[in-house]
Amino acid sequence: MNEAGGPALPQPRKASEWMVALLEMPDDPDLRRRFEAWLSADPAHAVDWNEVSTTITALEDLRQERSDRTKADVPPPGRRGRWAALGVMTAMAAAIAFAAPGLMTRIQADHWTSVAEQRTVTLPDGSSVQLAPETAIDVAFDHRHRLVRLLKGEALFNVLHQSERPFSVEANGVEVVDIGTAFDVRRRTGGMDVAVLEGVIEVTSASSTPPVRERLQAGDWMRAVADKPAERGRMPVEEVAAWTRKRLVVKNQPVAEIVDALRPYFDGFIFVRDETIARERLTGVYDLSNPVEAVHAIARAQGASVVQVSPWILILSSR
Missing domain, CATH: 3.55.50.30 (Phage tail protein beta-alpha-beta fold)
Known part of the structure; x- marks a missing residue:
């Protein structure tokens, strides 16, 4: 139990977790004492916290610019307001921390979307792909093969079948080969989720345990992840790519x-x-x-x- 009489929450273990805890309970003296004990327990903890604080300071101008655009929504001054403002800066710091891989993804991508943005792209062969928010794809077509790499996010593919030039989607070592169909693919850590809207696809995952090579039809779904057994199932066709609605x-x-x-x-x-x-x-x-x-x-x-x-x-x- 904490001093307020509520259940004790898990002990934070790193600077970012302490930041969230302090945001949530800024007036909890026991939490503050535990934070100070954690901070002094190991020089590395102080270094981690200092890095967060330094980044926050560097991002103050960016925070202020964004805060001005939504001034009516900013919490009032005071201790809660002070920690809330710190939280906004922490979120900006996290955004910068992720900026490098995000930038690399965009450099590699031919098409991408931002937060809450959906966009439909017509590919060179006339096929189309609807991109979910925060999605990136790389398109590599030649006279023998049509390949789309899903670098991030989720996408719905509507493919024009060409028997002499197969169409495939790859993410994290899992490959989907189209056999004239529409299907949804979501990239996930170590693999992908795939669901078929219409037609037939073939899914290959050499890194799954055991390896997978299987055909799926409308309403079938599969989750293929490295070093794990593939999961399979059925779903109503109208639920496939429900995110598009x-x-x-x-x-x-x-x-x-x-x-x-x-x-x-x-x-x-x-x-x-x-x-x-x-x-x-x-x-x-x-x-x-x-x-x-x-x-x-x-x-x-x-x-x-x-x-x-x-x-x-x-x-x-x-x-």
């Missing part, structure tokens, strides 16, 4: 995965404070055009709470 349909999925799917639609950062919440499984339909309400709906389903410390930071945690 601003709907997120989940069935018995961990909250951590649901939040991951919401992040590209939210212009900010969503933190899941409690590992117990992250592991809980939910079934439901969420509105991708309103990711803030979607996070609140997840909280209601679990008896949890959401703290919005700025327009760009949501913290999902136990009550």
Whole structure:
């Protein structure tokens, strides 16, 4: 129990986790004492915290520019307001930390989308690909083969079949070969998720355990990840690529995965404070055009709470 009489939250282990905890409970003296003890326990902790603070200072101008555009939404002054402002700067710091790989992805990509942006691209062969938010693809066509590399995110492919020139999509060593169809592909750590809207595809994953080479038809889905058995199943065809209609349909999925799917639609950062919440499984339909309400709906389903410390930071945690 903490001094306020509520349940004790997990002990933060690194600077970013302490930042989230302090944002959530800025007036908790026990948390503050534990933070100071962590900070002094190891010189490396002080270095990590100092790096965060230095980056925050460097980003103050950027924070102020963005804050001015949404002035009505900024929390009032005071201790909560001070930590909220620090949280905004921390989010900016995190954005800079991820900027290098994001920049590399864009350098490699032929087409990409930003937060909450969807866009349809017509490929050189007349096929089309609808890009979900924060998605990037590289297109490599020649006279013998048509290859699209999904560098990031999720996309719905509508392919014009050419028997003499196969069409394939690759992500993390998993390959989908089209046999005249429409299918959805989502890149994930170590592999991909794929679901078929119509027609037939062939999925190959040499890194799965055991290796996979299988044909899927309309309504089939597969998750292929390195060093794991492939997962397969069926779903209503109308639920394939539901994101194109601003709907997120989940069935018995961990909250951590649901939040991951919401992040590209939210212009900010969503933190899941409690590992117990992250592991809980939910079934439901969420509105991708309103990711803030979607996070609140997840909280209601679990008896949890959401703290919005700025327009760009949501913290999902136990009550």
